[in-house]
Amino acid sequence: MSEEVEETRISEEQQEMEDKVISPEKSEEAKLKARYPNLGGKPGGSEFLRKRLQKGQKYFDSGDYNMAKAKMKNKQLPSAPTEKTEITGGHIPTPQDLPQRKTSIVASKLAG
Amino acid sequence: MAGPGGDMQWCFSQVKGAIDDDVAEADIISTVEFNHTGELLATGDKGGRVVIFQQEIENKNQPQFRSEYNVYSTFQSHEPEFDYLKSLEIEEKINKIRWLPQKNAAQFLLSTNDKTIKLWKISERDKRPEGYNLKEEDGRYKDPNTITSLRVPVLKPMDLMVEASPRRVFANAHTYHINSVSVNSDNETYLSADDLRINLWHLEITDRSFNIVDIKPANMEELTEVITAAEFHPHQCNTFVYSSSKGTIRLCDMRVSALCDKHSKLFEEPEDPSNRSFFSEIISSISDVKFSHNGRYMMTRDYLSVKIWDLNMETRPVETYQVHEYLRSKLCSLYENDCIFDKFECCWNGNDSVVMTGSYNNFFRMFDRGHRRDVTLEASRENSKPMQVLKPRKVCTGGKRKKDEISVDSLDFNKKILHTAWHPQDNIIAVATTNNLYIFQDKVN
Numbered sequence: 001m002s003e004e005v006e007e008t009r010i011s012e013e014q015q016e017m018e019d020k021v022i023s024p025e026k027s028e029e030a031k032l033k034a035r036y037p038n039l040g041g042k043p044g045g046s047e048f049l050r051k052r053l054q055k056g057q058k059y060f061d062s063g064d065y066n067m068a069k070a071k072m073k074n075k076q077l078p079s080a081p082t083e084k085t086e087i088t089g090g091h092i093p094t095p096q097d098l099p100q101r102k103t104s105i106v107a108s109k110l111a112g
Numbered sequence: 113m114a115g116p117g118g119d120m121q122w123c124f125s126q127v128k129g130a131i132d133d134d135v136a137e138a139d140i141i142s143t144v145e146f147n148h149t150g151e152l153l154a155t156g157d158k159g160g161r162v163v164i165f166q167q168e169i170e171n172k173n174q175p176q177f178r179s180e181y182n183v184y185s186t187f188q189s190h191e192p193e194f195d196y197l198k199s200l201e202i203e204e205k206i207n208k209i210r211w212l213p214q215k216n217a218a219q220f221l222l223s224t225n226d227k228t229i230k231l232w233k234i235s236e237r238d239k240r241p242e243g244y245n246l247k248e249e250d251g252r253y254k255d256p257n258t259i260t261s262l263r264v265p266v267l268k269p270m271d272l273m274v275e276a277s278p279r280r281v282f283a284n285a286h287t288y289h290i291n292s293v294s295v296n297s298d299n300e301t302y303l304s305a306d307d308l309r310i311n312l313w314h315l316e317i318t319d320r321s322f323n324i325v326d327i328k329p330a331n332m333e334e335l336t337e338v339i340t341a342a343e344f345h346p347h348q349c350n351t352f353v354y355s356s357s358k359g360t361i362r363l364c365d366m367r368v369s370a371l372c373d374k375h376s377k378l379f380e381e382p383e384d385p386s387n388r389s390f391f392s393e394i395i396s397s398i399s400d401v402k403f404s405h406n407g408r409y410m411m412t413r414d415y416l417s418v419k420i421w422d423l424n425m426e427t428r429p430v431e432t433y434q435v436h437e438y439l440r441s442k443l444c445s446l447y448e449n450d451c452i453f454d455k456f457e458c459c460w461n462g463n464d465s466v467v468m469t470g471s472y473n474n475f476f477r478m479f480d481r482g483h484r485r486d487v488t489l490e491a492s493r494e495n496s497k498p499m500q501v502l503k504p505r506k507v508c509t510g511g512k513r514k515k516d517e518i519s520v521d522s523l524d525f526n527k528k529i530l531h532t533a534w535h536p537q538d539n540i541i542a543v544a545t546t547n548n549l550y551i552f553q554d555k556v557n
Contacts, residue, residue, distance in 0.1 A: 023387060024441035024443075025387070025440055025443060027441070028389070028391065028443040028444040029389040029390040029391060029443075029444075032390060032444045032448075033390070039390075046332065046334065046335040049335050049336070049337070049338055049357070050332060052338065053288055053289075053307050053338070054200070056200045056202070056203065056226075057200070058198075058199055058200055059194075059200070060199065062194055062199070064199075065194045066194075069192070106138070106159075108138075108139065108157060108161040108163050109547070110128045110129050110139075110141075110186075111183045111186040112129075
């Protein structure tokens, strides 16, 4: 009798292995459904695609966006040193007197 | 050991970019493209910058010539913008660069981010006029009344200066994100494709664009697929193809009607419904489509494979190459870490005999169509001695791992090669890792 039980167990295991061999995808799908039971059926559904269409970070408004950008810039660039020569007061400045505008964009490291 | 193409062996030539592991987001390479002669190689990055390298040909007649690519020009193509209507940021990342065939001394390329395409002119200046008598020594303009003689300036040679200037800006024609740009063989028009629409432009006209494909459903809840890539046929100026997230490719003929919503040909491989799983549609999504140089075939890249289609046969591809089939049993984790959505590109060699595409762990794969051989190579700093021959790599899928093999679980999924390019004539390839550009060339025996 125990032999029979063993036989069925072995054949079940064989069936499982066969399934895995036939479709590793299906076993991966089972794994995913086990981890996320609330996962919707169709991944190609319109909701999924619509989320894809609207990639990109959403901001509350342009003020929110500009604040976020300013915060990023402060983190990336070191603060600029103060100008050595005082331009105002003595005379009307000419283009040659004004300091060179510092490029706020950093050059690509591929060009280094 | 012979690789694809018989005696072809790939050697390291150059690597561009920073060595450190701390990668700034702006430095992530987002596109790589050779121009039509292969003399120029352009890269675009997430920071909106374009860097162009030029090939210096040393002793091309010598058997073991080494062509080096050096920086030719670099410029900021796109800047981040803000869409006020939707309160969304518009990334400055360069999605695609496409070169125009050269018509005069200057070079032209199209570069695009999610919303705007720009035509850039790259020109050389090696002479400058000298001998003006209009300015003082310190640069201030003289009072015109003090100038009494007419002096004609003379052109004198100067150090080569390469200037890039935006000649056209093609804006406000895409509601969704642009994924492709393709120059027509007529050299007058080009197409730009976003998730739902494809527009036709004239290179000279920026305030008008013709919509030629629109797959937006009337009710967005009926949306089932999006456009993933589009390309013009290399010779037939009336023909273009576009691929979808459902794994289909549509070929359209612009002579048939103004709006090419109805395709002329639909390329789709039938699927065995019993094999269908949750992942089937995601991994069938086509991330790139490229015509062969001879215009008879097209190649598509989906998540796990590369397929070659004969334009005369819509029912199934004529060749299918597995890029990394071992990932099929890892789809669950690849879905969780979003890698399953990675968009790999693919490319042909000059005579359409070999195709190449990227993979993970900084591996890239080449498939020799004629000799039915494939090879896996790696772009890494460890194999970057001058002219070092690349050793083929192997991924072990289970059981005993041989000495030089790497197991699937040891693969680094953050090291992805999404963008590769092949020189139009020679066996020189450009492979982009996250922030480095590798140039390899065939060791001439």
